[in-house]
Amino acid sequence: MKRLLIAGVVLxxxxxxxxxxxxxxxxxxxxxxxxxxxxRTASPEGHPFDEVYSGWLFREPETRDAERDSIENPGMIxxxxxxxxxxxxxxxxxKSCASCHGDAAESMKGIGAHFPKWDxxxxxxxxxxxxxxxxxxxxxxxxxxxxxxxxQQELTAYIKYQSLGMPVELDLTxxxxxxxxxxxxxxxxxRTGQLNLACASCHETAMGKFIRxxxxxxxxxxxxxxxxxxxxxxxxxxxxxxxxxxxxxEQPKAFSDDLMALETYVTWRGTGLSVETPSVRQ
Amino acid sequence: MxxxxxxxVPKSASAGEVITIKTLISHEMESGQRKDKDGNPIPRQIIxxxxxxxxxxxxxxxxxxxxxxxxxxxxxxxxxxxSGTFVFTWLDDDGSVYEAEAPIEVx
Amino acid sequence: MNFxxxxxxxxxxxxxxxxxxxxxxxxxxxxxxEAEKMIMEFxxxxxxxxxxxxxxxxxxxxxxxxVPVSVTVESAMEGDDLVESVIIFADGNPxxxxxxxxxxxxxxxxxxxxxxRLAKTQNVIAVAKMKDGSVFMDKKQVxxxxxxxxx
Numbered sequence: 001m002k003r004l005l006i007a008g009v010v011l012x013x014x015x016x017x018x019x020x021x022x023x024x025x026x027x028x029x030x031x032x033x034x035x036x037x038x039x040r041t042a043s044p045e046g047h048p049f050d051e052v053y054s055g056w057l058f059r060e061p062e063t064r065d066a067e068r069d070s071i072e073n074p075g076m077i078x079x080x081x082x083x084x085x086x087x088x089x090x091x092x093x094x095k096s097c098a099s100c101h102g103d104a105a106e107s108m109k110g111i112g113a114h115f116p117k118w119d120x121x122x123x124x125x126x127x128x129x130x131x132x133x134x135x136x137x138x139x140x141x142x143x144x145x146x147x148x149x150x151x152q153q154e155l156t157a158y159i160k161y162q163s164l165g166m167p168v169e170l171d172l173t174x175x176x177x178x179x180x181x182x183x184x185x186x187x188x189x190x191r192t193g194q195l196n197l198a199c200a201s202c203h204e205t206a207m208g209k210f211i212r213x214x215x216x217x218x219x220x221x222x223x224x225x226x227x228x229x230x231x232x233x234x235x236x237x238x239x240x241x242x243x244x245x246x247x248x249x250e251q252p253k254a255f256s257d258d259l260m261a262l263e264t265y266v267t268w269r270g271t272g273l274s275v276e277t278p279s280v281r282q
Numbered sequence: 283m284x285x286x287x288x289x290x291v292p293k294s295a296s297a298g299e300v301i302t303i304k305t306l307i308s309h310e311m312e313s314g315q316r317k318d319k320d321g322n323p324i325p326r327q328i329i330x331x332x333x334x335x336x337x338x339x340x341x342x343x344x345x346x347x348x349x350x351x352x353x354x355x356x357x358x359x360x361x362x363x364x365s366g367t368f369v370f371t372w373l374d375d376d377g378s379v380y381e382a383e384a385p386i387e388v389x
Numbered sequence: 390m391n392f393x394x395x396x397x398x399x400x401x402x403x404x405x406x407x408x409x410x411x412x413x414x415x416x417x418x419x420x421x422x423e424a425e426k427m428i429m430e431f432x433x434x435x436x437x438x439x440x441x442x443x444x445x446x447x448x449x450x451x452x453x454x455x456v457p458v459s460v461t462v463e464s465a466m467e468g469d470d471l472v473e474s475v476i477i478f479a480d481g482n483p484x485x486x487x488x489x490x491x492x493x494x495x496x497x498x499x500x501x502x503x504x505x506r507l508a509k510t511q512n513v514i515a516v517a518k519m520k521d522g523s524v525f526m527d528k529k530q531v532x533x534x535x536x537x538x539x540x
Binding site for chain 3 (some may be wrong): 284300301313315336339340341342343344346347348349350351352354355356357358359360361
């Protein structure tokens with residue numbers, strides 16, 4: 001019995017001595033179809049990190065390669081699906097997105113880099129998904145798309161893709177964006193769930209370390225909707241909810257105030273990174 | 283939602299040049315290994331064959347098993363003798379056939 | 390015999406190993422056997438040689454659902470120096486068959502890349518059959534890890 005105890009203590013000491021495994025983000029550059037993509041840059045004023053890194057830098061070489069030539073990027077299927085939806089007439093007004101917005105390559109350029117924006121009507125931040133629904137209900141006489149359904153992810157991916165390469169930058173001076181940013185910051189640092197984890201627990205404090213076999217990134221959102229090798233196209237609020245579920249907490253509803261505040265704050269944390277939609281991640 | 287298959291074929295080549303072709307098609311590739319919420323097996327439905335021909339001649343073919351990932355991706359080579367058209371076909375377990383074409387010019 | 394706890398633990402661990410190795414019905418080994426059988430079927434009984442074929446896989450798969458794999462075979466792809474087909478197996482999957490590539494002279498080069506599903510750490514095996522009946526094989530181990538947060 002005593003020998004067993006000693007053996008156990010020795011083992012514990014060995015594992016404790018090994019320490020947490022840590023790895024820097026890779027030193028690699030990304031061009032997508034020849035478009036230079038900023039994957040690391042100086043952080044904005046007041047940011048906890050000196051440099052912001054795209055999640056791309058934390059992935060295996062084969063995963064990183066999947067973004068370089070868009071024909072290899074499985075997320076582009078969603079972008080093409082979104083393109084089809086862009087021209088699809090829906091609702092009582094007999095319009096499609098294209099009816100008002102014409103060629104998305106022109107009209108949607110910059111959208112992906114500057115949303116979420118302040119929406120004076122709802123007095124809340126509005127993201128691309130909610131803007132799509134606003135257009136549908138107010139301009140098209142169509143029903144709002146339910147969360148992650150009806151092509152919402154595909155349309156969002158298509159719209160954001162029109163800003164590929166552009167640096168993310170939010171205008172926090174609009175309306176009450178600043179207080180929603182504060183609220184989002186609160187959400188980011190608040191521990192939740194049985195596992196008592198905050199976003200910051202993994203993406204700030206443990207950034208660069210490994211959670212089981214995943215290399216923890218800064219949790220940036222410049223590439224959403226993203227194509228996950230594990231499960232295909234994933235929207236931002238889907239990912240928020242999944243992460244929160246994994247802390248064993250109750251999941252906030254998609255587009256709820258908490259998650260809209262979080263999206264605002266987290267998007268700001270990636271200021272300067274290029275829109276990478278649709279990114280390829282694990 | 284099935285968009286058209288994505289293919290990348292160079293627009294031109296010199297006679298006899300070996301080019302690289304890349305293809306990507308949207309498909310769940312339901313392996314038959316998964317079970318639904320009630321524990322019932324979800325039936326297999328995959329693309330089981332991919333073929334590339336050039337002016338009717340076989341260039342490359344793949345017999346796919348369920349271990350091929352969702353949204354099957356292929357990269358392979360082709361020797362281009364003359365100007366012509368590549369034809370790509372994907373066969374679904376359910377009998378559907380998906381097709382795409384790409385012309386190439388030999389300078 | 391006086392069994393101390395340590396003795397019992399040691400035996401159990403050993404027994405577990407023997408059970409897995411000896412049982413021959415555990416899924417992992419059945420797959421490896423199945424793979425071997427399929428290789429022989431493909432090769433027409435010939436034992437595959439080394440060389441000519443090169444299998445490229447990541448050392449560690451970012452996610453087992455989507456693992457890029459590529460295979461090249463040295464061949465002029467003309468006349469009698471021709472690769473007819475290359476078969477890919479994953480010897481630790483529930484079903485080892487992955488894909489069969491067919492090449493012709495029009496292929497120009499015998500090269501193919503695709504993405505595969507690997508259920509766990511295992512060997513990916515590629516076997517090439519040449520027009521003259523000769524058979525070559527390459528094998529690579531791919532580590533498939535469990536990720537962190539599901540999300």
